[in-house]
Amino acid sequence: xxxxxxxxxxxxxxxxxxxxxxxxxxxxxxxxxxxxxxxxxxxxxxxxxxxxxxxxxxxxxxxxxxxxxxxxxxxxxxxxxxxxxxxxxxxxxxxxxxxxxxxxxxxxxxxxxxxxxxxxxxxxxxxxxxxxxxxxxxxxxxxxxxxxxxxxxxxxxxxxxxxxxxxxxxxxxxxxxxxxxxxxxxxxxxxxxxxxxxxxxxxxxxxxxxxxxxxxxxxxxxxxxxxxxxxxxxxxxxxxxxxxxxxxxxxxxxxxxxxxxxxxxxxxxxxxxxxxxxxxxxxxxxxxxxxxxxxxxxxxxxxxxxxxxxxxxxxxxxxxxxxxxxxxxxxxxxxxxxxxxxxxxxxxxxxxxxxxxxxxxxxxxxxxxxxxxxxxxxxxxxxxxxxxxxxxxxxxxxxxxxxxxxxxxxxxxxxxxxxxxxxxxxxxxxxxxxxxxxxxxxxxxxxxxxxxxxxxxxxxxxxxxxxxxxxxxxxxxxxxxxx
Amino acid sequence: xxxxxxxxxxxxxxxxxxxxxxxxxxxxxxxxxxxxxxxxxxxxxxxxxxxxxxxxxxxxxxxxxxxxxxxxxxxxxxxxxxxxxxxxxxxxxxxxxxxxxxxxxxxxxxxxxxxxxxxxxxxxxxxxxxxxxxxxxxxxxxxxxxxxxxxxxxxxxxxxxxxxxxxxxxxxxxxxxxxxxxxxxxxxxxxxxxxxxxxxxxxxxxxxxxxxxxxxxxxxxxxxxxxxxxxxxxxxxxxxxxxxxxxxxxxxxxxxxxxxxxxxxxxxxxxxxxxxxxxxxxxxxxxxxxxxxxxxxxxxxxxxxxxxxxxxxxxxxxxxxxxxxxxxxxxxxxxxxxxxxxxxxxxxxxxxxxxxxxxxxxxxxxxxxxxxxxxxxxxxxxxxxxxxxxxxxxxxxxxxxxxxxxxxxxxxxxxxxxxxxxxxxxxxxxxxxxxxxxxxxxxxxxxxxxxxxxxxxxxxxxxxxxxxxxxxxxxxxxxxxxxxxxxxxxxx
Ligand SMILES: [Zn+2]
Numbered sequence: 001x002x003x004x005x006x007x008x009x010x011x012x013x014x015x016x017x018x019x020x021x022x023x024x025x026x027x028x029x030x031x032x033x034x035x036x037x038x039x040x041x042x043x044x045x046x047x048x049x050x051x052x053x054x055x056x057x058x059x060x061x062x063x064x065x066x067x068x069x070x071x072x073x074x075x076x077x078x079x080x081x082x083x084x085x086x087x088x089x090x091x092x093x094x095x096x097x098x099x100x101x102x103x104x105x106x107x108x109x110x111x112x113x114x115x116x117x118x119x120x121x122x123x124x125x126x127x128x129x130x131x132x133x134x135x136x137x138x139x140x141x142x143x144x145x146x147x148x149x150x151x152x153x154x155x156x157x158x159x160x161x162x163x164x165x166x167x168x169x170x171x172x173x174x175x176x177x178x179x180x181x182x183x184x185x186x187x188x189x190x191x192x193x194x195x196x197x198x199x200x201x202x203x204x205x206x207x208x209x210x211x212x213x214x215x216x217x218x219x220x221x222x223x224x225x226x227x228x229x230x231x232x233x234x235x236x237x238x239x240x241x242x243x244x245x246x247x248x249x250x251x252x253x254x255x256x257x258x259x260x261x262x263x264x265x266x267x268x269x270x271x272x273x274x275x276x277x278x279x280x281x282x283x284x285x286x287x288x289x290x291x292x293x294x295x296x297x298x299x300x301x302x303x304x305x306x307x308x309x310x311x312x313x314x315x316x317x318x319x320x321x322x323x324x325x326x327x328x329x330x331x332x333x334x335x336x337x338x339x340x341x342x343x344x345x346x347x348x349x350x351x352x353x354x355x356x357x358x359x360x361x362x363x364x365x366x367x368x369x370x371x372x373x374x375x376x377x378x379x380x381x382x383x384x385x386x387x388x389x390x391x392x393x394x395x396x397x398x399x400x401x402x403x404x405x406x407x408x409x410x411x412x413x414x415x416x417x418x419x420x421x422x423x424x425x426x427x428x429x430x431x432x433x434x435x436x437x438x439x440x441x442x443x444x445x446x447x448x449x450x451x452x453x454x455x456x457x458x459x460x461x462x463x464x465x466x467x468x469x470x471x472x473x474x475x476x477x478x479x480x481x482x483x
Numbered sequence: 484x485x486x487x488x489x490x491x492x493x494x495x496x497x498x499x500x501x502x503x504x505x506x507x508x509x510x511x512x513x514x515x516x517x518x519x520x521x522x523x524x525x526x527x528x529x530x531x532x533x534x535x536x537x538x539x540x541x542x543x544x545x546x547x548x549x550x551x552x553x554x555x556x557x558x559x560x561x562x563x564x565x566x567x568x569x570x571x572x573x574x575x576x577x578x579x580x581x582x583x584x585x586x587x588x589x590x591x592x593x594x595x596x597x598x599x600x601x602x603x604x605x606x607x608x609x610x611x612x613x614x615x616x617x618x619x620x621x622x623x624x625x626x627x628x629x630x631x632x633x634x635x636x637x638x639x640x641x642x643x644x645x646x647x648x649x650x651x652x653x654x655x656x657x658x659x660x661x662x663x664x665x666x667x668x669x670x671x672x673x674x675x676x677x678x679x680x681x682x683x684x685x686x687x688x689x690x691x692x693x694x695x696x697x698x699x700x701x702x703x704x705x706x707x708x709x710x711x712x713x714x715x716x717x718x719x720x721x722x723x724x725x726x727x728x729x730x731x732x733x734x735x736x737x738x739x740x741x742x743x744x745x746x747x748x749x750x751x752x753x754x755x756x757x758x759x760x761x762x763x764x765x766x767x768x769x770x771x772x773x774x775x776x777x778x779x780x781x782x783x784x785x786x787x788x789x790x791x792x793x794x795x796x797x798x799x800x801x802x803x804x805x806x807x808x809x810x811x812x813x814x815x816x817x818x819x820x821x822x823x824x825x826x827x828x829x830x831x832x833x834x835x836x837x838x839x840x841x842x843x844x845x846x847x848x849x850x851x852x853x854x855x856x857x858x859x860x861x862x863x864x865x866x867x868x869x870x871x872x873x874x875x876x877x878x879x880x881x882x883x884x885x886x887x888x889x890x891x892x893x894x895x896x897x898x899x900x901x902x903x904x905x906x907x908x909x910x911x912x913x914x915x916x917x918x919x920x921x922x923x924x925x926x927x928x929x930x931x932x933x934x935x936x937x938x939x940x941x942x943x944x945x946x947x948x949x950x951x952x953x954x955x956x957x958x959x960x961x962x963x964x965x966x967x968x969x970x971x972x973x974x975x
Pocket of ligand 1: 028031032033044045046047048049050153
C-alpha cells in the first residue's frame with residue numbers, strides 16, 4: 001500500500017477514473033478519413049472532420065461494435081437503444097465547437113473489472129461506457145499556435161468507473177487490468193505513447209469516521225499509468241496534509257506536472273463549463289437487436305483472469321507462471337498452441353518464461369513476429385525429452401530457431417548436436433579423462449564426491465558437449481566404484 | 484417569342500429537345516435579365532457569367548453528341564446557404580467571407596448529375612434567420628411585384644430571382660417557412676419536402692431537425708421534376724429515409740376526384756388579412772369544384788407552434804453556428820488567446836438577428852432552464868406532430884394560407900422581431916411535424932401583391948400535395964401573371 005506524508009490510516013481515499021480509449025477502427029467515427037497515428041499534420045482530414053459548413057456525421061458501425069464488445073467483456077448491460085448528444089464548449093482543437101458524445105443513453109451501463117493489488121483481489125464497478133469523438137491536437141510554436149486535426153473524429157470510448165478505487169496502487173492496477181482486457185478484445189491498440197488511453201481522475205479523502213465523501217478534486221488528461229499513480233500519491237498526501245492542518249479542500253481541477261511531480265491548480269474559469277447537452281439531431285438513435293448483441297457476445301475471447309485460472313487448472317502451472325503467460329493474449333495463445341503440441345506443459349512454460357520472453361525483450365520483438373513456431377518449440381522439447389540432445393545443445397538450437405526459424409531436428413542434424421549415447425564412444429572419452437586426471441580419480445575414491453562432477457565435465461569437453469551427461473555420470477561412477 | 488428566361492423548365496426542355504434554342508441561349512437570356520433588373524431587385528449576391536456560359540456551351544456540346552440529361556444545361560439559382568464546389572457560400576453572413584466550398588451539397592450534386600448548371604448565389608437572411616431578407620449582411624432584396632416590399636425570407640433571393648425572370652428555377656431551404664413564405668410573397672411555387680426526403684448534406688445548418696432543401700419554381704410540374712431528382716436516401720445524411728421516390732410528375736392530374744382536403748379551423752382566426760382569407764376561401768371552393776371533398780379538421784396545438792419553434796430552432800442553431808469561430812475558415816479578427824479571437828470574430832461578423840437567436844438558444848439549453856424550455860418544447864412538438872397525424876387520418880392534404888398577409892413593406896417588421904416571428908404561424912407547424920408543404924399562387928391583393936395557397940401533406944406524400952397544387956394551378960391563371968419589372972420581356 002502506498003503511504004502519503006499524512007496519516008493515511010486515519011483517512012479514506014475515494015478515486016474514480018474516466019478513461020478515454022481510442023478504438024481500433026480503419027476509419028474515423030463520422031467520415032471516411034483513416035484512423036491512424038503519426039501522419040503529417042492535417043493530412044487525414046476532410047470537410048466532415050474539419051466541421052465545414054453543411055457537413056454531417058455518419059456513424060461508423062465498427063466503433064459501435066467495439067464499444068459494445070468492451071462493454072460485454074466488462075460485464076455491462078448493453079442498451080438496445082442509445083443516442084448521441086451534443087456537448088458544447090469552445091476550444092480550438094474542436095472543429096464544430098461541440099463534441100458529439102452520449103449523455104443519458106450510453107451504449108453500455110454497469111459492469112465490473114477485477115483487479116489484484118499485492119495479492120488481494122478486488123472488483124471495481126464500471127458505471128458506464130459511452131462512445132464519442134476525439135478532438136484535434138493543439139500545437140504550440142514559439143510565436144504562434146496551430147491545430148492538427150488528424151486526431152479529430154477518432155472514435156473514442158469513455159469508460160467511467162465507480163468511485164470504488166481506494167489507493168494509487170488500485171488505480172494503477174485498474175488501468176493495467178483494463179488495458180489487458182481491451183487488448184484481449186482487440187478493442188484498442190492501447191498504445192500509451194500514441195495517446196490511445198487517457199484518463200481523468202476524481203479523487204477525494206475523508207477522515208475514516210466520516211460518512212460523506214470529501215471534496216472532489218479533478219486531475220485532467222493523464223496519459224500514462226505511472227503518471228496516474230504518481231499524481232495520486234502526491235494528491236492524496238497533499239489533501240491529507242491540508243486536512244491535518246485544519247484546512248479544507250475546495251473543489252477544483254488540477255493539472256499534473258510530471259517534471260516537478262506536483263499537481264497544480266488550474267484557473268477555475270478554464271473549466272467552469274455549462275456543456276448544454278442536447279440530443280444530436282444529425283444522427284438517428286443506435287438501435288441494436290438482441291441477436292446482434294448475442295452474436296457479438298459469442299465472439300468474446302476468454303478474459304485474461306479466466307485464462308490464468310484455467311492455465312493453473314488445466315496445465316498445472318503455478319499462479320505466477322499462469323499470470324505471466326496470460327497477461328498478453330498473443331503470448332497466451334502461443335503457450336497454448338505449443339503446450340498442446342508438446343504435452344509437456346511445464347517444460348513449454350519454462351522455455352517461454354525464460355528463454356523466449358528474454359530473447360523477445362532483448363530484441364524488442366513481439367511474439368507474433370518471433371520465428372520459432374509453437375510446433376518447433378514443442379519439437380525442441382521433444383528432442384530434449386527423448387535425450388536426443390542435451391540441455392546446452394537445446395539452448396543453441398533454440399537460439400538458432402529464434403533467429404532463423406526452421407525445424408529443430410534439421411538443426412540438430414546440421415549442427416551435429418545429437419548426443420553421444422553409445423557406450424563404446426563414451427568408454428573412449430571416459431578412458432581418456434581418467435588417464436589424464438589420476439588425481440581426480442584418487443580424490444573421488446578417497447571420498448571427495450565433487451571430483452566425479454569434474455570428470456563428467458572432462459567427458460563433456462572431450463565430446464565437444466555432445467555426450468549425454470547423465471549416461472557419462474553413471475558410467476564413470478560405475479568404473480570408479482568397481483575399478 | 485417571349486424571353487427564354489421567362490419560361491418554365493418544362494418549356495425550355497421542349498425547346499432544347501426540338502433544337503429551337505441552345506442552353507447557351509438560355510443562359511445568355513438569364514444573364515441579360517439579371518443585367519437588366521438585378522440592380523433593382525438585388526436577388527444575386529454573386530454570379531459567374533463566364534463560368535455559366537462555358538458550362539452551357541459544354542452542355543450543348545454534350546447534347547449534340549447524343550448525351551441525354553433530364554436537365555440539359557438548365558441553369559438553376561442557388562440559395563447562398565448551399566455548398567457548390569468551388570463557389571463562395573457565405574450564407575448571407577460576413578463571417579463566411581472568403582470561404583470557398585470544397586464540395587457539392589448532395590442535392591446540388593444530383594442536379595448537376597442530371598445536367599443542371601449553377602450560375603449564381605442568391606441572397607438570403609443571414610444563416611436563414613429571418614422572413615424578409617432584410618437580415619442579409621450584404622444587401623436588401625426587393626419584391627419584384629413591388630420594389631417597396633420585401634420578397635419574404637429566408638429564401639427571398641431565390642423567390643425574387645424566379646419571379647423577376649432572373650432564374651428559371653432556384654433552390655431554397657425551409658426551416659419554418661423559408662421556402663413557402665417567399666414563394667407566396669413573390670407569386671412562385673415553393674415546395675418544402677418532408678423532413679428526411681431530401682438530403683441536407685451540404686446545406687449549412689440552421690436548425691438540423693427542421694431544415695429541408697426544396698425547389699422554388701414557376702409551376703408545379705417543375706417543382707415535381709426537381710424534387711424527383713433531389714429526393715431519396717443519401718448515405719451522407721443519416722436523417723434521410725429509405726422511402727421509395729415515386730415519379731412525382733406521373734402523380735399530377737387535372738382534377739381532385741376522390742381526394743379529401745382538410746381545412747384547419749385554427750388557421751382562420753383573427754389577425755389574418757381579409758384579402759388573404761378571401762383568396763384562400765375562393766381557392767378552397769375551387770378545389771371542391773375540381774372534385775375534392777372538403778372537410779373541416781382541427782390542429783389544436785397550433786397556437787404553441789411559434790413559441791416551440793423559437794425554442795427548438797434557436798437551441799439547435801446555437802450549436803450549429805458555434806463552428807463559425809474564425810479558426811479554420813471565413814473571417815477572423817486576431818485575439819490574444821483563442822477565447823478572445825472567438826469573441827472578437829463572432830461579435831464583429833455575426834449580424835444582430837443571428838446573435839439574438841444564438842443567445843436565445845444558448846439560454847434555453849442552459850443548465851437549470853433545459854427542462855422548462857427545451858424539454859418541454861420537444862414534448863409540445865410531439866403534440867403538434869400528433870395533431871397532423873390525426874388530421875391525415877381524416878384527409879389526404881390540408882389547405883391553408885401560407886402567411887397571414889402579403890409581403891411586408893421594407894423596414895415594416897425589422898424593429899419588431901416578435902411580429903415578424905408571428906408571420907410564420909401557418910408554416911411553422913408543418914415544419915415542426917416534419918410534414919411536406921407546397922405554396923401555390925392563388926390570387927393578388929388590391930395592391931398587386933401575390934397571395935399563396937399552402938397545401939400541407941402527410942410525411943412522404945409530396946405526390947398528393949403536388950397533385951392538388953397542379954390541379955388547382957391548371958384551372959387558374961395566377962401563375963401566368965408576371966410582375967411589372969418584367970415588362971421589358973414583351974409579354975408572353
Ligand atoms: Zn474526415
